[in-house]
Amino acid sequence: MTDERKVQEVLARYVRATDARDGKAQGALFTDDAVVQIHTRTNAGGYDPFGEPLIGGAAVQYAVENFMEPHPEGGFSHHVTSDHVIEVDGDRAHLNAQFIVFRVRARRRPQTGWPQGAFGAQGSVEPYESGYYDTDLHRVDGEWRIVRHDVLLDMPMAVPGV
Amino acid sequence: MTDERKVQEVLARYVRATDARDGKAQGALFTDDAVVQIHTRTNAGGYDPFGEPLIGGAAVQYAVENFMEPHPEGGFSHHVTSDHVIEVDGDRAHLNAQFIVFRVRARRRPQTGWPQGAFGAQGSVEPYESGYYDTDLHRVDGEWRIVRHDVLLDMPMAVPGV
């Protein structure tokens, strides 16, 4: 497998872990001193940091397990990444990708069965978040791991009461 | 071309055939004894089989030609796959990918021309189905073909009257 594909698959595993709310799998993708920072887009087209950085895979795991909203019953999500630009230089790599996050909400089957006229998938799929991932990775003991991960959100994040 | 890319392009051809409702092109991607099964996600996060499996490329072709809803006039779809994880081992490969399906509905141009203020693309694009494809492939006579294809839907499927 080419290094570019290996690097891209780190991100593929990242989004699966995020959507499954699997903090352990998520944390294992990062080095112990990885720096993870969320940013939000300014009106001028730059970015402001949002909150404090997370440092290391254990902090990523803790954040997934404690701060990510659990899916409601019948709920799921897909973090879809695309249009990756990847540069590998020996044991170092840089990755930039677009992402769109989709919220899935399944409809519960009525006890009396699906209504007349219902056909196909029952529920909704809607995009609600987007941006870029900009990420550095190092090869450590033969495995590509994330050492810097910037989440560049297109939209502001609400913090209740702030 | 790397084997990983060849495998990924089988899926790229699969979604084109699906969106074009091209049963022949779709069936040709599968071996004669391929097993295709749709599943729907349970509230507990597992999957239940939905309906009976299709066996072999000819059955896939028949299903596309007879059971897939045709596009209405001005209608189209895009099955978008992303974040592929692919393992190749000799003449065998495993593929896992996310998918989101979009429904496209073009607006028909009024006989009097587009209304004042209309600008850009006329119609709608909306996601309505999502999940994972989990697929095994074998290399047969130099071509990668699907031997097992599980469609893991996030949402339940309505069967009228059931």
Place this chain on the structure above:
Amino acid sequence: MTDERKVQEVLARYVRATDARDGKAQGALFTDDAVVQIHTRTNAGGYDPFGEPLIGGAAVQYAVENFMEPHPEGGFSHHVTSDHVIEVDGDRAHLNAQFIVFRVRARRRPQTGWPQGAFGAQGSVEPYESGYYDTDLHRVDGEWRIVRHDVLLDMPMAVPGV
């Protein structure tokens, strides 16, 4: 890096330039005699050319700088490409990809702060355009550049008053 990935990354840079309305970066991806043509899908499933072709990278740059609608304050877009089929033959390549375009509109933070109950990303992400890119590239002085680019839109485009 494999040639297939290099070719795919040309498209990744194309969508970034489009979304950033960066005409110079966009134009640099095309040769001087590249032919760029937009098409819209007919009800019969074929395509009609829409408008005149653009010839060469300078014309592409001019079009991005003068004819693309600027993003409003808090607005952005993502041209997401997927399911690439790429054939490389020496210094020539052919690329076909699906695309979905998403419109992002950030909500402006009220002067009194986010309202009670607001949580997460504030704004909307919605798909509004889709189709296929069908593209030929040549390797020129070691760099892959676009020589033909057909944008195959699924929906008609409104031209005010026509």
